[in-house]
Amino acid sequence: MSEEFGYSPSFKRPSEIMRMRRKRSRSEAFSKAGGVADGTDQSASLSSSSSSSSVVCVRPFLPGPLFFNTHCRSGGGGVKRRNPFANIENRHSPRKKCFGHDDGGEAGGQSRAERRTTTSEGEVATKSDDLAFLQLMEKIDLGRQETRNSIQKCLSPSKNDSVFEETEEDVKTPLQKSPQVISPLSIASPVCTEYPADWSLKTRLLFTSSVSLSWSEQPKAQEEALGLSQHCRAQFSTLPHNLQDPKSSTALRCAFQQSLIYWQHPSLSWVPLFPRINAERSFAGKNTPWAHDAELQRCLMSEWSTSLSSLYSLLKARLCPYFYVCAHQYTVLFRAAGLGGSSSINALISPTTRGLREAMRTEGIEFSVPLMEQERMGSKSREQVILCDEEQQQKDSLEHKEDRCCSDGCDEYEDRASSLSWLEEMGVQDKIKKPDSISIQLREEGRAMSVDHKPESVVCVEGPHTFTLVNFLINCKTVVAATGSQAGLPPTLLAPVPFRGATMNSLKARCLNVKSQVASAYQNISSMEITGPVLPSSLHGITTLLRLAQKGNFSAILYTHAPTAVLNIHGTTCASGSADVSAFGLHPASIKQLQQSSSLGKTALTQITMNNYSYTWKK
Structure with missing residues (x-):
């Protein structure tokens, strides 16, 4: 090792320095007690010579060349190469940094060769090391216990204390002040014991x-x-x-x-009767004897009418909570009073067509189209906001824009009629054909038909009109398919409770x-x-x-x-x-x-x- 390039023979390891200090302290103690003074002088001179020689050829921890002199060159025999990774921050290990900068340079183990010099000195050194180690472990255990107690106290607050209050007695360590410890308590995830009601099948x-x-x-x-x-x-x-x-x-x-x-009606074991909308594949290749037998279709429809009447009677008597009527074009949900947030019997039909809605109006069934009405109300509110903005702007604009403000509250026909007032100013109003009420009505019907077979066409019937709806379904011919694989087969009735004719x-x-x-x-x-x-x-x-x-x-x-x-x-x-x-x-x-x-x-x-x-x- 002494022959390697850049090696300094006067370098002492931290363990050797610690051993020399312990040896010197023991020598001083022996001299006071009347021990041999020669050993003390010898150790002191040895330590002083070693320290003086070590200072001469020590390279700083900053990156740079080695500081050496002639004495160091003769002892080491060369220049030590520069450490490219050396700086002030990493000159001590993390373990040494925990115990301080001064102690870190002196900490370490002892050399095995010097540890075996004398038996008495080894025993004294071992006892001092054990004592220092035990004291260090006691300090570490005490610190861990204090940290554990502080964390437990922070995570388990008393009933009378608020989680957000911090006092000097409660907050003793920086760990308790950290937001990571307090945030789980202050922002607790809500416990949801129920999911929302879902009326879909x-x-x-x-x-x-x-x-x-x-x-x-x-x-x-x-x-x-x-x-x-x-x-x-x-x-x-x-x-x-x-x-x-x-x-x-x-x-x-x-x-x-x-x-x-x-519970279901009708129930045919060889034909799946749910779902019924767009279910032609499930009926393909099945035996359908009622398709071309009018008497069989009449019997099936008679039994179905009895079952539907029985279900509505149970619903009205509050013995049945709800039931479904699954036809080949739409599905009807009947709910008893008290369910779905409604205080009366109600029925929802989806999807619908303009023809079905017109037939219901003809039978005197009052209904509403909730989604279309909500969209209409939303569009009106937006128009009102726009009109208010326009009115505010028109007050400061030219006079020829006042005609538009007067026509804001009119209906669609009047709006279109007023929009053609410029033709009268030009004198060509008789030569151009104006849109009449029939064309406007057709345009409105086109808008109504655009939502057919869509979720926006859902219809809501409430109160006594649900009884009229039941009679409408019994007597309506369109409730049964006239052609196709489901021809002549009445709709499927589904309920959670038994009813007449159910399986x-x-x-x-x-x-x-x-x-x-x-x-x-x-x-x-x-x-x-x-x-x-x-x-x-x-x-x-x-x-x-x-x-x-x-x-x-x-x-x-x-x-x-x-x-x-x-x-x-x-x-x-x-x-x-x-x-x-x-x-x-x-x-x-x-x-x-x-x-x-x-x-x-x-x-x-x-x-x-x-x-x-x-x-x-x-x-």
């Missing part, structure tokens, strides 16, 4: 969870029978909040079978175990698929059971029947529902959800996620 549900969903498949005969009995009797069992083993819970499996049941059906549930990629690993995910016409009460009942069985963690993808998504809009005379809804035959939690006004507008839920018993959703 679902065709498919896909649930996924990290907890196994195998408890929902292969019910026992007794469990299935008990679930059917509870559904018919409108009985609901109380489930515990903490289910240790959902698969062994008979009450949970019975409640799940109960939530899958719905009890059950949604199909199927469970699968799949592997999903999470980061760089694969995680076992349990999934459950439910197919069929999923009613709003069925969706809420299933999610309520999954909340308990899956320990508050699952996600669901909802596939909506597109024409029914707009059924989430508000009616024109919506008010807080105050009617008695105790005899609806639904779970009280489902009734409570359906009583609220839907906040989804003309959209529907597409995804529901529950994380730690808190709901989030997407439209």
Whole structure:
């Protein structure tokens, strides 16, 4: 090592310097106690000579050439190369910086060769090192304990103290003053225990969870029978909040079978009768004996009329919460008083056409078109704002613009008539044909027809006019397709409770175990698929059971029947529902959800996620 280029033989390691200081302190102690003074003088002279020699050939820590003299050159035998990475900041290691700049240069271990000089000196050095180490560890443990106590005190405030108040007693360390510690307390995420009511019909549900969903498949005969009995009797069992083993819970499996049941008319096992809009493919190649048999069509329509009348009677008596009429061109939702934020019976029809709306007016059915009226009111308000701005500008403009201000409040025909006043000034008003009322009416009808078969054409019927609507549906010939694969087949009636002529059906549930990629690993995910016409009460009942069985963690993808998504809009005379809804035959939690006004507008839920018993959703 002494032969290498740039090596300084007078350089001392920090450990050697520490050893020399300990040795000198021991020598001084021995001399005071009457020890041998020669060793003290020898160690002092050695330390002084070593320190004087080390200062001569020490290169500064700044980048630059080595400061050396002739004595250093003779001892080392060369010039040490410049360290390109050396500067003032990195001359000490991070561990040395923690204990201070002065102590860092002197800290370090001892040389093995010098440590084995004498047995007595080694023992004394080891004891002093152990004592210093123990004192250092005690200080570190004390500092950690104080930091832990301060963090715990900050994260666990008392009930009487405010989270945003800081006093000298509470804030003792800079860690407590940091916004990272206080922000989770001051901005706490809200816990959503319920998702908004969705009145649209679902065709498919896909649930996924990290907890196994195998408890929902292969019910026992007794469990299935008990679930059917509870559904018919409108009985609901109380489930515990903490289910240790959902698969062994008979009450949970019975409640799940109960939530899958719905009632339908007509019910043909070989033909799927939902959905009915744009469902020609599902009827293709099927046996349809009623297509060319007028007597069979009359029998089917007679039974359907009886079932529809029975459903409306149950709805009016508050024994049925809602039901759907799924025709080949539109879907009608009837809701009882007290649901959807309305205090009266109401019905929503979507989509509609101008011909259907004119036929309803002819029958004396009063209805509203909420989305078109909202758009019209919005356009009027915008026009009023524009007109107010124009009036303000016209007051300061020329006099020939005052005619436009007078014609702002007129109707469309008067606006167009006044816009042609310049023809009279030119004297050619008789030579040019003006638009008459018939052309203006045709133009307005064209605007009304432009929304046909679109969500904006949804119609709302409320109060006693819903009874007139039921008679209109029974007697209207367009409610049944005259041609095509659905010719002669009456609309499908869907309800959550039994009614006359109805068939009890059950949604199909199927469970699968799949592997999903999470980061760089694969995680076992349990999934459950439910197919069929999923009613709003069925969706809420299933999610309520999954909340308990899956320990508050699952996600669901909802596939909506597109024409029914707009059924989430508000009616024109919506008010807080105050009617008695105790005899609806639904779970009280489902009734409570359906009583609220839907906040989804003309959209529907597409995804529901529950994380730690808190709901989030997407439209």
